Amino acid sequence: MPELPEVETIRRRLEPDLVGQRVVAVRVNRPEIVGYPSVRTLVRQVTGRRITGLARRGKYLIVRLDDHQELIFHLRLSGALYLVNNSKTPPYERIQFRLASGNRLSLAEPRMLGRVYLVGGHEYPAVLAGMTKMGREPIEPGFTASYLAARLHGRKTKVKTLLLDQRICCGVGNIYSDEALFRAGVRPTRRAGSLTRAEIGRLARALRQVLKEGISWCGTTIADRRYVLPDGTSGGFQKYLRVFRRGGERCGRCGATIQRVRIGNRSSCYCPVCQK
């Protein structure tokens, strides 16, 4: 599940090798990987284009082309982007972009949930509706306690659900929401509107910190997840996870048994002593 730190790591690693490169060929192994427009149109329009820049918005990776269109990648749960020599084929490769340098940008996605889109500016609302409704990223200066308080105010749903809502906390997924809640001392099951001002302040800070640490450790690579850097190496933040996927283990801070609960069809782990 590449979240903000993982996608940002991928963006930073790809940038020096992609910017300025020309795409000399595009090959699609699984047509369903192309979310928009058609395979045929995407191949025709991207072939021959030069890459002018890389950006990221939430969990989306944006590859800018010299005709002002953008290739947008979303890796969902198990997608990975590799940059390899053209002679190599990563496992589960679904689409490849061959570059003039002799390298290949390859999207691997075993579960076929990830997508690649080609859009011009005016097409965003229709093609990527979610992208136009995104809230602030916790690493932006505008992500303040006041912002978070306003978004949680009066909400009856569980706070964990709202941390995963991209309209509120853009770029946050299951790993970093569990970790931020632990650091803030707030249980994931709490009604969002019941949080005190102090708890919201701690939560805003924890989200900012945990995402920044995730970036500095090049993301989180764990078993049965496919996240790796474009050269196939692993991130390092998994060493610092305190509660995520650790239900049944002892809390490193207080020794209590970490609990695992299901919230909205996904699991969440927390320490019943450290988190109130």
Place this chain on the structure above:
DNA sequence: CTTGTGTCCTGTAGGC
């Protein structure tokens, strides 16, 4: 508008 539930997808782990 808010809230909760189901669906997509397929590799992996665990039970028997």
Place this chain on the structure above:
DNA sequence: TGCCTACAGGACACAA
């Protein structure tokens, strides 16, 4: 050994 089921979860559709 091999079959079967549950599970992982980001985004979105849909119902109430």
